[in-house]
Amino acid sequence: MEITAELALEIAHHAARKAHEIKVPVNIAVIDTGGHLKLFYRMEEAYLGSIDIAIGKARTSMLFRMNSEGVGKFLDPEKRTFGMVNTNGGLVAFPGGMTVYRQGQIVAYIGVSGGSLEEDFAIATAGSAG
Amino acid sequence: MEITAELALEIAHHAARKAHEIKVPVNIAVIDTGGHLKLFYRMEEAYLGSIDIAIGKARTSMLFRMNSEGVGKFLDPEKRTFGMVNTNGGLVAFPGGMTVYRQGQIVAYIGVSGGSLEEDFAIATAGSAG
Amino acid sequence: MEITAELALEIAHHAARKAHEIKVPVNIAVIDTGGHLKLFYRMEEAYLGSIDIAIGKARTSMLFRMNSEGVGKFLDPEKRTFGMVNTNGGLVAFPGGMTVYRQGQIVAYIGVSGGSLEEDFAIATAGSAG
Amino acid sequence: MEITAELALEIAHHAARKAHEIKVPVNIAVIDTGGHLKLFYRMEEAYLGSIDIAIGKARTSMLFRMNSEGVGKFLDPEKRTFGMVNTNGGLVAFPGGMTVYRQGQIVAYIGVSGGSLEEDFAIATAGSAG
Numbered sequence: 073m074e075i076t077a078e079l080a081l082e083i084a085h086h087a088a089r090k091a092h093e094i095k096v097p098v099n100i101a102v103i104d105t106g107g108h109l110k111l112f113y114r115m116e117e118a119y120l121g122s123i124d125i126a127i128g129k130a131r132t133s134m135l136f137r138m139n140s141e142g143v144g145k146f147l148d149p150e151k152r153t154f155g156m157v158n159t160n161g162g163l164v165a166f167p168g169g170m171t172v173y174r175q176g177q178i179v180a181y182i183g184v185s186g187g188s189l190e191e192d193f194a195i196a197t198a199g200s201a202g
Numbered sequence: 203m204e205i206t207a208e209l210a211l212e213i214a215h216h217a218a219r220k221a222h223e224i225k226v227p228v229n230i231a232v233i234d235t236g237g238h239l240k241l242f243y244r245m246e247e248a249y250l251g252s253i254d255i256a257i258g259k260a261r262t263s264m265l266f267r268m269n270s271e272g273v274g275k276f277l278d279p280e281k282r283t284f285g286m287v288n289t290n291g292g293l294v295a296f297p298g299g300m301t302v303y304r305q306g307q308i309v310a311y312i313g314v315s316g317g318s319l320e321e322d323f324a325i326a327t328a329g330s331a332g
Numbered sequence: 333m334e335i336t337a338e339l340a341l342e343i344a345h346h347a348a349r350k351a352h353e354i355k356v357p358v359n360i361a362v363i364d365t366g367g368h369l370k371l372f373y374r375m376e377e378a379y380l381g382s383i384d385i386a387i388g389k390a391r392t393s394m395l396f397r398m399n400s401e402g403v404g405k406f407l408d409p410e411k412r413t414f415g416m417v418n419t420n421g422g423l424v425a426f427p428g429g430m431t432v433y434r435q436g437q438i439v440a441y442i443g444v445s446g447g448s449l450e451e452d453f454a455i456a457t458a459g460s461a462g
Numbered sequence: 463m464e465i466t467a468e469l470a471l472e473i474a475h476h477a478a479r480k481a482h483e484i485k486v487p488v489n490i491a492v493i494d495t496g497g498h499l500k501l502f503y504r505m506e507e508a509y510l511g512s513i514d515i516a517i518g519k520a521r522t523s524m525l526f527r528m529n530s531e532g533v534g535k536f537l538d539p540e541k542r543t544f545g546m547v548n549t550n551g552g553l554v555a556f557p558g559g560m561t562v563y564r565q566g567q568i569v570a571y572i573g574v575s576g577g578s579l580e581e582d583f584a585i586a587t588a589g590s591a592g
Contacts, residue, residue, distance in 0.1 A: 077245055106366020107510070108250050112242035115207055120238045135511025143511075151556075153579070154537040155522070158552040160514045250367070251395025251403075254420045262415070277414040292418040296411075319413070337505055368510045372502035375467055380498045 075104050075172075075180040079202075080111035083172060083182055087199025091115060091187075098186030098195055099126035105178060107134045115186070122185035128162065129169030129192075130183025135160055137178060140169025141193075168192030170200045205234050205302075205310040209332075210241035213302060213312055217329030221245060221317075228316030228325055229256035235308060237264045245316070252315035258292065259299030259322075260313025265290055267308060270299025271323075298322030300330045335364050335432075335440040339462075340371035343432060343442055347459030351375060351447075358446030358455055359386035365438060367394045375446070382445035388422065389429030389452075390443025395420055397438060400429025401453075428452030430460045465494050465562075465570040469592075470501035473562060473572055477589030481505060481577075488576030488585055489516035495568060497524045505576070512575035518552065519559030519582075520573025525550055527568060530559025531583075558582030560590045 080102040087100045097117040102110045114123060129140045136143045144165035147157050157163050167189045172180040184196040210232040217230045227247040232240045244253060259270045266273050274295035277287050287293050297319045302310040314326040340362040347360045357377040362370045374383060389400045396403050404425035407417050417423050427449045432440040444456040470492040477490045487507040492500045504513060519530045526533050534555035537547050547553050557579045562570040574586040 074246075077243060080244075104366070106250075106364070106368070108244075108366070109242055109253050110244050112239055113207065114210075114238075114240050116204075120236070123239050132511075136509050149539075151579075152534060152538075154534045154555040155518070155547045155553045156515065156556065158548065159518055159554060160511050163511075249396050251392075251420050251423075255416065258415070258419055274412060274414045278412075279409075287415045288418065293415045294419060295414040296416065319411075334506075337503060340504075366510075368504075369502055369513050370504050372499055373467065374470075374498075374500050376464075380496070383499050 075102070075110055077110070079174070080180065082202055083180065083199045084111055084113045086202055087182065087184060087195050088113060088115065090195045090198035094191060094194065096187035096191045096195065098184050098192065099123050100195075100199065101126040101130045101183040103127070103130045103134060103181050103183070105134065105180065107131055110180065118186040125164055125185035126168070126183040128164030128183065129185060130181040132163045132165050133169035133171060133183065134181045135163070137171065139167070139171065140165050140183070141167045168196050170196045172200045205232070205240055207240070209304070210310065212332060213310065213329045214241055214243045216332055217312065217314060217325050218243060218245065220328035221325045224321060224324065226317035226321045226325065228314050228322065229253050230329065231256040231260045231313040233257070233260045233264055233311050233313070235264065235310065237261055240310065248316040255294055255315035256298070256313040258294030258313065259315060260311040262293045262295050263299035263301060263313065264311045265293070267301065269297070269301065270295050270313070271297045298326050300326045302330045304332075335362070335370055337370070339434070340440065342462055343440065343459045344371055344373045346462055347442065347444060347455050348373060348375065350458035351455045354451060354454065356447035356451045356455065358444050358452065359383050360455075360459065361386040361390045361443040363387070363390045363394060363441050363443070365394065365440065367391055370440065378446040385424055385445035386428070386443040388424030388443065389445060390441045392423045392425050393429035393431060393443065394441045395423070397431065399427070399431065400425050400443070401427045428456050430456045432460045465492070465500055467500070469564070470570065472592055473570065473589045474501055474503045476592055477572065477574060477585050478503060478505065480585045480588035484581060484584065486577035486581045486585065488574050488582065489513050490589065491516040491520045491573040493517070493520045493524055493571050493573070495524065495570065497521055500570065508576040515554055515575035516558070516573040518554030518573065519575060520571040522553045522555050523559035523561060523573065524571045525553070527561065529557070529561065530555050530573070531557045558586050560586045562590045
């Protein structure tokens with residue numbers, strides 16, 4: 073099942089509504105299961121530096137089919153996985169990247185950046201849930 | 203005047219409507235006057251290779267504040283400006299990148315890729331005109 | 333339909349058999365529809381510089397869902413598509429990259445490099461046909 | 463002694479058999495003593511993010527002619543070799559990259575990624591031992 077532009081807009085819409093609700097300007101990226109950009113949306117006042125982070129979180133989530141902070145666990149210094157963070161052109165492994173499921177399977181990945189870790193996570197969750 | 207997400211959506215909406223009308227699946231990118239991505243929208247069946255081209259056209263247009271094919275004129279082999287095409291991370295200088303004016307000034311740039319040069323130009327024009 | 337390792341091996345096997353038959357040492361890459369490497373095989377004496385070319389041909393084919401030389405037509409100097417060759421990290425748009433169809437749909441892309449354009453094309457065709 | 467495609471296939475075959483046995487889908491890379499890719503094999507369900515890690519582990523092992531976790535010891539924060547991890551395009555220095563000896567000398571390097579550090583190590587060992 074490939075993500076449609078309509079579904080991507082719906083995901084971004086739900087994420088943006090949550091962002092407006094909690095008053096946090098963010099960047100929202102939606103990518104397909106192969107890692108290619110499907111939709112991107114930047115709210116007013118969102119950090120420019122968060123554009124790349126939002127896309128990076130979605131991409132990191134896609135690369136390991138799990139939330140970005142799940143990938144972050146692999147990078148824990150105690151794991152001593154020296155250099156893993158620099159693979160794949162750079163992993164962005166903290167909250168805000170997330171799988172998007174529909175009908176039991178992953179159809180896309182969302183990445184959100186601009187707020188605190190908790191805010192980005194909450195906004196991505198709102199988008200992912202739809 | 204900074205582009206708003208609302209205006210970016212409007213630009214993309216007009217471009218996408220034209221694309222649907224002439225049945226050409228494209229990627230549409232809208233960037234701000236600083237060159238940072240504001241909105242991106244990929245239609246179903248649009249080439250994955252056109253994602254980068256759409257963004258590149260908008261960026262090329264921004265770098266010289268003119269349509270992308272206008273930049274192409276600088277790159278004409280007769281000009282002997284060898285290597286200019288490789289500056290700025292690579293120029294993408296053929297039709298489909300365009301200035302977006304509102305109230306007499308440039309507020310954004312649009313880049314469209316996926317169809318023929320004429321189709322991309324027509325779709326970008328529809329988005330730019332609003 | 334996602335490509336299996338078994339199918340990827342079969343594709344590479346048919347390509348390599350053809351390469352042995354016409355005595356041309358090549359590199360063979362098979363990537364999935366999202367552009368991610370599935371299988372790579374380098375024959376003895378194949379050029380090291382052709383590793384990247386084989387992968388690049390397959391990737392170029394994937395980006396536009398057509399044979400790599402089909403993408404090459406877009407790059408014809410007469411088209412004046414200045415800079416397109418440098419998009420997507422660099423297109424490799426000459427014969428040897430090819431779609432792989434099974435049951436009416438694209439399941440993978442093959443890229444072959446090491447021989448002449450005609451030889452690479454013939455070897456990729458043998459792999460693609462299966 | 464240069465690695466042959468036949469030996470590379472044998473190494474990957476033994477690694478994949480072990481991976482199937484312990485039910486861990488992985489990416490397997492075999493590179494020659496100059497660091498050039500000879501064979502790559504991705505099992506179904508293996509993480510896409512592990513493609514680059516598998517190749518990176520083999521490459522890291524090659525660069526210092528030792529297992530990848532051996533290189534990791536140089537990167538231990540206590541060593542204060544700040545920045546070494548960023549050399550050579552990025553080192554990937556944790557278990558799963560390994561020398562492959564035949565007749566007393568190194569003929570290739572294998573890199574495995576997709577499972578836990580212990581699983582990747584076990585699978586690489588199976589491939590290396592042949």
